[in-house]
Amino acid sequence: MPSWIQRVLSAVFGSGSGGSADEALWFYVKCNACGEIIPVRVNPASDLIQEFEGAGDSVSGYSLHKEVMGRGGRPGRPCFRLLQLDADFDKRRQLLDVRVDGGEPVDQAAYASQQQQESADDRPSE
Numbered sequence: 001m002p003s004w005i006q007r008v009l010s011a012v013f014g015s016g017s018g019g020s021a022d023e024a025l026w027f028y029v030k031c032n033a034c035g036e037i038i039p040v041r042v043n044p045a046s047d048l049i050q051e052f053e054g055a056g057d058s059v060s061g062y063s064l065h066k067e068v069m070g071r072g073g074r075p076g077r078p079c080f081r082l083l084q085l086d087a088d089f090d091k092r093r094q095l096l097d098v099r100v101d102g103g104e105p106v107d108q109a110a111y112a113s114q115q116q117q118e119s120a121d122d123r124p125s126e
């Protein structure tokens with residue numbers, strides 16, 4: 001088999017272990033207790049759970065469940081709460097719904113602005 005075909009196949013179906021980094025989905029959840037925004041990396045190949053329609057074997061969609069632990073809260077607000085992220089997807093893996101127990105889903109822009117704020121407020125400790 002020509003090597004370019006193998007490359008295409010492994011890009012489409014994954015290589016079995018390790019997976020490809022560019023397949024990852026990112027969610028951002030904000031903790032209700034401390035306000036910390038936590039990025040959550042999701043690997044669709046291993047994290048999405050297939051949902052089946054009735055008793056048949058056709059996939060009707062996917063669901064996701066992740067436990068999310070922050071990095072210890074925000075400066076001056078230590079917090080080690082465990083958040084629960086749940087999401088539903090349709091059978092084409094388009095996101096339908098996101099729920100966060102103990103927090104709320106936010107977008108990447110909110111996370112980026114919190115990161116900026118913290119580096120302005122606070123000298124990086126490393």
Ligand SMILES: [Zn+2]
Pocket residue numbers: 031032033034035036070073079080081
């Ligand atoms: Zn928190």
